[in-house]
Amino acid sequence: MAEFSWPEARILAVDDQVQNVNIIDRLLRRAGFEHVITTTHPQQARPLFEEHRPDLVLLDLHMPDLDGFGVLDQLAPLLPADGYLPIVFITADADTHLKKRALSLGAKDFVNKPFDATEIVLRIRNLLEARYLYLALQAQNEMLEARVKERTEDLEQAQLEILHRLSRAADFRDDDTMQHTERVGRLSASLARELGMEAEEVELLRLAAPLHDLGKIAVPDSILLKGGGLSDDEFSVVKTHTRIGARLLSGSTHPLLQMAEEIARTHHEQWDGTGYLDGLNGESIPLVSRIVAVADVFDALTHARAYKKSWPLSEVLDELKRQRGRQFDPAVVDALMHIVGRGELPLTPND
16 A cells, blocks of 8 residues: 655644644644645635635634534535545634534544644644545545456456347347347347337347347257248147246346246237237237237248248238237337338348
8 A cells, every 4th residue: 555645635724713723724734744735814715726626624613703512514525425535623712602603513533723833733633544545545446346246247248148149049040131120139139119118128139139039049959940831739839949948047136137037938829818828818928929910920920931931021021010009019010110111110231
């Protein structure tokens, strides 16, 4: 820890007696303090404090018009709430009640009149050393907090990257571009904004939506990539991806993963109750899942897969309109139509 440099300390002395401030100034400068500010006008204490930001204040207790308590009241709003800035009262009064009052208002010590040169310098040095140690500790804590914050941000970034790679693992199975999940995330966020969701929830949805099909990593390629229709048994296997995805994401206390778990389980529920797994209908389906359902189908239809061709945009929109109020939440479909109508589809350069 660096040694405190006494000449750098700033001291403000307030006493209505000229001879007192002259003595204080002379004593402190002889002791090596180079930044001593004095005034005999207590009304100048606050302006001088604001201008010089002293490390210690010497304050006469008994002054006409504005006594030491009044000056302290004026300085109180300027004193750091989380800092240590010593206020030292100067007094020839031995009244214990006054000293207790001063201490209760934040005074740290007293200097008696007439001045004892050795005593006043030692008291000031001790108080300034305490201030220096406090500030050094505070600076160290701030540095540690900054490091912790940086490490936390690094960890959160790593966690987000892991989630991103997990979503791409599902894409890897049946999307040649490996961008389906990202597109679903962006479109889901756009739909959520259109529906008036809070910005924080929109961002969570953007990050959670790409994990909607995570459970597909457990579906065999022979079924997942099969062209044409699926048998009842094969479709039953496909349905399990919602349960598996939810199970993989379950148990977290993080809002992002909790939302992702909810979406993974319920994004194939349908507005009319004919979806899976739980046969939920209408608003009993979480809003984020109703949003992802539209974004997922829109992206799947507008992009080719190994087992199908892409649909023209007009046909995709017609299909979504037909399923409005059946498979999909009407409000979410309407939100998509508004976005498309304004030409604001969140496309990637490869789309």
